[in-house]
Amino acid sequence: MTDLTALTIADARDKLRAKEISATELTEAFIGAVEGGDALNAYCVKTPEIAREQAKAADARLAAGDAPSLCGIPLGIKDLFCTKGVNSQAGSNILKDFKPPYESTVTSNLWADGAVMLGKLSMDEFAMGSSNETACYGNVVSPWRSKNSNAELTPGGSSGGSSAALAANLAMATTGTDTGGSIRQPAAFTGTVGLKPTWGRVSRWGIIAFASSLDQAGPFTRTVRDSAIMLGSMASVDDKDSTSADIPVPDYEAALTGDIRGKRIGIPKEYVVDGMTEETKRLWDEGADKMRALGAEVVEISLPHTKYALPAYYILAPAEASSNLARYDGVRYGHRAELSQGDGITEMYEKTRAEGFGAEVKRRIMMGTYVLSAGYYDAYYIRAQKLRTLIKRDFDEAFEKVDAILTPTTPTPAFALGAKSDPLDMYMQDIFTVTVNMAGLPGISIPAGMSGDGLPMGLQLIGKAFEEGDLLNTAFALEQSIGFSETPEKWWG
Numbered sequence: 001m002t003d004l005t006a007l008t009i010a011d012a013r014d015k016l017r018a019k020e021i022s023a024t025e026l027t028e029a030f031i032g033a034v035e036g037g038d039a040l041n042a043y044c045v046k047t048p049e050i051a052r053e054q055a056k057a058a059d060a061r062l063a064a065g066d067a068p069s070l071c072g073i074p075l076g077i078k079d080l081f082c083t084k085g086v087n088s089q090a091g092s093n094i095l096k097d098f099k100p101p102y103e104s105t106v107t108s109n110l111w112a113d114g115a116v117m118l119g120k121l122s123m124d125e126f127a128m129g130s131s132n133e134t135a136c137y138g139n140v141v142s143p144w145r146s147k148n149s150n151a152e153l154t155p156g157g158s159s160g161g162s163s164a165a166l167a168a169n170l171a172m173a174t175t176g177t178d179t180g181g182s183i184r185q186p187a188a189f190t191g192t193v194g195l196k197p198t199w200g201r202v203s204r205w206g207i208i209a210f211a212s213s214l215d216q217a218g219p220f221t222r223t224v225r226d227s228a229i230m231l232g233s234m235a236s237v238d239d240k241d242s243t244s245a246d247i248p249v250p251d252y253e254a255a256l257t258g259d260i261r262g263k264r265i266g267i268p269k270e271y272v273v274d275g276m277t278e279e280t281k282r283l284w285d286e287g288a289d290k291m292r293a294l295g296a297e298v299v300e301i302s303l304p305h306t307k308y309a310l311p312a313y314y315i316l317a318p319a320e321a322s323s324n325l326a327r328y329d330g331v332r333y334g335h336r337a338e339l340s341q342g343d344g345i346t347e348m349y350e351k352t353r354a355e356g357f358g359a360e361v362k363r364r365i366m367m368g369t370y371v372l373s374a375g376y377y378d379a380y381y382i383r384a385q386k387l388r389t390l391i392k393r394d395f396d397e398a399f400e401k402v403d404a405i406l407t408p409t410t411p412t413p414a415f416a417l418g419a420k421s422d423p424l425d426m427y428m429q430d431i432f433t434v435t436v437n438m439a440g441l442p443g444i445s446i447p448a449g450m451s452g453d454g455l456p457m458g459l460q461l462i463g464k465a466f467e468e469g470d471l472l473n474t475a476f477a478l479e480q481s482i483g484f485s486e487t488p489e490k491w492w493g
């Protein structure tokens with residue numbers, strides 16, 4: 001018998017439409033898997049009742065012959081997306097028990113296309129992190145184990161619940177958000193496909209904000225085809241988000257021809273960095289060879305301002321976060337500290353924020369407030385904005401010569417939980433991904449090989465703004481050529 005929880009969306013869609021399986025049967029298989037997956041701690045909220053109801057509705061649509069691609073497909077949703085009446089707290093105690101009275105645009109789009117919600121997925125607090133160790137729900141454990149050790153590994157972050165749940169077959173696809181790498185890095189660590197669309201392609205309405213000029217939602221899937229299917233539903237032109245681009249959403253799946261003959265692929269020389277393992281370098285070279293074998297031309301390019309991307313990001317992202325997170329004051333949402341006799345409103349704000357936010361979030365708020373303060377604004381914030389323009393210009397110039405850019409997704413495979421205690425060491429995780437957010441471009445990570453320790457490694461492709469169809473097709477061609485098929489050995493449940 002086929003394991004229903006291991007199917008791709010494309011395969012499940014065909015089986016559902018052919019009435020070989022029902023949405024209810026599929027959903028029950030996943031509800032069972034989610035129950036058995038507690039050791040991974042990927043779900044922070046489980047919603048089996050909602051799932052069963054949505055599956056029933058999906059079966060009715062399937063019976064009526066009105067079934068969009070996601071009809072009856074069970075998904076997990078990152079805790080950053082507001083889901084009506086269901087806890088949405090961004091992995092933070094300050095939003096404890098917050099139940100939004102509205103649904104995010106992305107999840108509304110998914111439910112309108114018939115998808116089924118299995119629950120909410122853990123994440124680093126307010127999406128700040130690269131290891132899922134700052135969540136108020138505790139660490140998420142990767143389903144992967146290294147060959148040489150039994151240490152618990154990170155599934156990456158901040159969307160670590162999303163990557164772990166998908167890799168462990170606790171959802172058929174999941175949603176994530178990516179401000180500096182939080183979809184692509186966890187995808188690389190778990191052998192899954194993670195897509196960050198162009199900024200403005202997917203509405204941010206109803207997604208709890210971290211750094212608004214960088215945040216973008218996207219899917220985690222098993223295959224590039226599934227990524228195209230998910231993006232087709234998640235993307236929309238939205239009146240509720242004035243920065244959502246007024247560009248019609250094309251049929252991304254139709255773009256997957258696998259033909260990339262004559263395409264030009266850039267290899268940025270500045271991405272050869274210290275700390276990159278030999279294995280990573282080899283994986284990258286092999287990826288370039290595969291591109292050539294597929295008929296593409298591989299050329300060296302230069303992105304000269306790359307080295308400034310991470311420092312500039314750690315000025316701009318905290319600056320925006322300090323402003324976005326000012327709203328958590330104990331008045332409007334979630335947690336409010338207990339007050340002592342004589343405490344006034346100032347004490348209420350101070351105590352609430354001191355108790356509600358974790359250490360990393362406090363660090364970002366302090367950095368952000370500092371770089372925006374009078375006297376330092378020009379020295380830090382304005383200079384970082386100027387660097388952002390230069391980084392964007394590097395890409396504009398590169399894309400005059402090439403159609404896509406190939407890089408590793410991360411310098412190394414997944415590390416052990418607890419292994420990185422120095423914040424700077426953690427920030428280095430995003431060295432290859434953060435430039436893409438700074439320039440607002442689409443990027444995708446696909447599983448590309450295994451390390452000597454038996455852990456998955458990813459390659460990143462970066463595309464032109466709003467040309468996700470072309471980017472997905474390039475990734476599709478490379479995916480077919482690589483033929484990655486590893487899955488983690490089951491030790492949980």
Ligand code: GLN
Binds near residue numbers: 177317
């Ligand atoms: N790791 C980066 C940070 O902590 C990126 C996070 C993200 O993309 N949400 O800011």
